Amino acid sequence: xxxxxxxxxxxxxxxxxxxxxxxxxxxxxxxxxxxxxxxxxxxxxxxxxxxxxxxxxxxxxxxxxxxxxxxxxxxxxxxxxxxxxxxxxxxxxxxxxxxxxxxxxxxxxxxxxxxxxxxxxxxxxxxxxxxxxxxxxxxxxxxxxxxxxxxxxxxxxxxxxxxxxxxxxxxxxxxxxxxxxxxxxxxxxxxxxxxxxxxxxxxxxxxxxxxxxxxxxxxxxxxxxxxxxxxxxxxxxxxxxxxx
Numbered sequence: 001x002x003x004x005x006x007x008x009x010x011x012x013x014x015x016x017x018x019x020x021x022x023x024x025x026x027x028x029x030x031x032x033x034x035x036x037x038x039x040x041x042x043x044x045x046x047x048x049x050x051x052x053x054x055x056x057x058x059x060x061x062x063x064x065x066x067x068x069x070x071x072x073x074x075x076x077x078x079x080x081x082x083x084x085x086x087x088x089x090x091x092x093x094x095x096x097x098x099x100x101x102x103x104x105x106x107x108x109x110x111x112x113x114x115x116x117x118x119x120x121x122x123x124x125x126x127x128x129x130x131x132x133x134x135x136x137x138x139x140x141x142x143x144x145x146x147x148x149x150x151x152x153x154x155x156x157x158x159x160x161x162x163x164x165x166x167x168x169x170x171x172x173x174x175x176x177x178x179x180x181x182x183x184x185x186x187x188x189x190x191x192x193x194x195x196x197x198x199x200x201x202x203x204x205x206x207x208x209x210x211x212x213x214x215x216x217x218x219x220x221x222x223x224x225x226x227x228x229x230x231x232x233x234x235x236x237x238x239x240x241x242x243x244x
Contacts, residue, residue: 014052015064015181015188022062022070024239025171025181025190029074035060036083037073048073048087050100064183065104068157068166072103075152080134089126089135096121104166106159108149119145176232178225190232192225201226202233 019038023031037048038060049070052063062070073086093102096117107118119139127135138145156170168182171190178192186197196219205226208214212230216223 013184015062015067015183016053017062017064017067017188019060019062022067024236025067026071026074028078029070033074033077034070037070038062038066045087048083048090049103064169064181064188065101065165067181067188068104068169069101072153075148076135079138079148081138082130082132082135084130085126085132085135088129089122092125093118093122099164101165105164106154106157106166107164108153116145116149172232172235175235176228178228179232190236192221192229194221194225196221196229198229198233201229205230 017025019031019034022034023029038051039047049066051060051066053061053066055061076086077083090102093107094100097105097107099105102118102122108116123135123145124139126132127139138148156173157166158168159165160167168180170177170180172179179190179198180193181188181190182195185191185195190198192198192201201215201219201221204215204218205212212223212226215221216226219226
């Protein structure tokens with residue numbers, strides 16, 4: 001199992017995100033819902049997702065792979081799929097693909113005959129078992145599910161060819177194509193391709209009274225990259241107000 005191979009990996013290379021940061025990075029995410037995915041339900045059911053880090057003083061901390069799993073769950077919850085369906089799908093996927101992080105893998109790729117093992121072995125049985133009509137409608141329309149996966153779940157994500165796990169993610173690949181999240185860079189915080197944190201660029205821009213040329217000089221970057229990093233950070237701060 002790939003999570004066993006990761007056990008010797010330094011925790012510093014896994015990325016660190018608060019629930020609030022996760023909610024800002026993931027489109028249409030809710031901080032309250034994310035906390036539900038990470039906690040048990042009044043002691044009656046185990047958490048929906050198995051996170052890499054235990055809470056410290058009741059504060060939740062997510063790894064990069066946790067972030068990818070939350071992104072998957074949030075998408076389907078916003079599409080109306082029930083928590084019971086996602087819980088069952090996650091359980092089945094863990095068993096079938098022998099991974100602790102089934103929602104962070106590239107198992108969504110469709111085969112040449114149009115079938116998809118993740119759909120066939122996890123999502124469709126879950127929809128049938130809990131009688132979730134919304135999820136059932138998605139998985140029985142292979143074309144629609146393919147478009148969902150291609151446009152919403154795989155877009156901007158690079159997977160490790162050996163472990164099949166998500167390795168990097170461009171959270172806004174069309175608006176901010178140079179902004180990437182790599183758990184091995186800047187503790188997983190958003191950076192440019194040069195691995196300079198966008199937050200550091202934004203802070204310098206504020207300190208230099210919005211002077212992009214000076215910031216570009218200090219970081220050795222083109223002004224276009226500074227402009228992109230600043231715009232990205234501003235978009236996160238606007239999202240913060242929306243999810244607060």
